[in-house]
Amino acid sequence: MPAPTEGPRTYAQWSECLNRLASGTQDEACLADMGRGELSWSGGVGPLFAQRLADEFNARLTRCSEHLTRDLRTGADESSVVRAILNARQSLFFLHRLAQLPVFAETLRAHLTSEVRKFAERSQKSLEDSAQADRSGRLRLLLQNNNLLRYDALAAPIAATSPSAPASTAATGTPPSGPRRRNILI
Numbered sequence: 541m542p543a544p545t546e547g548p549r550t551y552a553q554w555s556e557c558l559n560r561l562a563s564g565t566q567d568e569a570c571l572a573d574m575g576r577g578e579l580s581w582s583g584g585v586g587p588l589f590a591q592r593l594a595d596e597f598n599a600r601l602t603r604c605s606e607h608l609t610r611d612l613r614t615g616a617d618e619s620s621v622v623r624a625i626l627n628a629r630q631s632l633f634f635l636h637r638l639a640q641l642p643v644f645a646e647t648l649r650a651h652l653t654s655e656v657r658k659f660a661e662r663s664q665k666s667l668e669d670s671a672q673a674d675r676s677g678r679l680r681l682l683l684q685n686n687n688l689l690r691y692d693a694l695a696a697p698i699a700a701t702s703p704s705a706p707a708s709t710a711a712t713g714t715p716p717s718g719p720r721r722r723n724i725l726i
Contacts, residue, residue: 547576551585558592590648601659604631625686632691664688
C-alpha cells in the first residue's frame, strides 16, 4: 500500500483541492487530502479560503435540496421516499465531516456545522409540514423514522470500518455491542 500523500500546504494546493471538491467526483479522496493538510490563517489567505469553502458548501446544500425535492416528486412509493431521505442524509453527512476538519479555524468549523444543522432542521420541518396533508399518517411516520437530522448518526457504521477502528471491529465489520436500531417500513 503506498504511503499517503502529503496534504495541501499552499493556497494554490488548497485551491486545487476546492476545485476537485467542486467537481464532486473525488469527494472522499479530497476530504482525506484536506484532512492531512495545513493552512496558514494569517494574511489574506484565511478569509479568501473560508469564502471559497463557504461558497462550495452552500452550492452543495443547494444541490442536496434540489435532489431531495426531485427524488420526492418522482418517488411514488414509501421506499422511494426513504431512499430520497437517506440520500440527502448521506450528502449532509459528507458536509458535516468536511466542516469538522481540524485544519479549519474554529469559527469556520462552527459556522459550517451550524449551516448543515440549520439546513437539516428547515428541510425536516418542511417535509413534516407537507406530510400534514396525508390523512393516512404514513408519510408522517416515514419522516419521523427517517429523520434528516440524523445525518451525523451515519458516523457509527463508517467508523466501524475505518482503519482507526479497533481491529476486531474492522475485521468483523460490526460495530461494538450496543443497542441496534431498526427501521421497519409499514
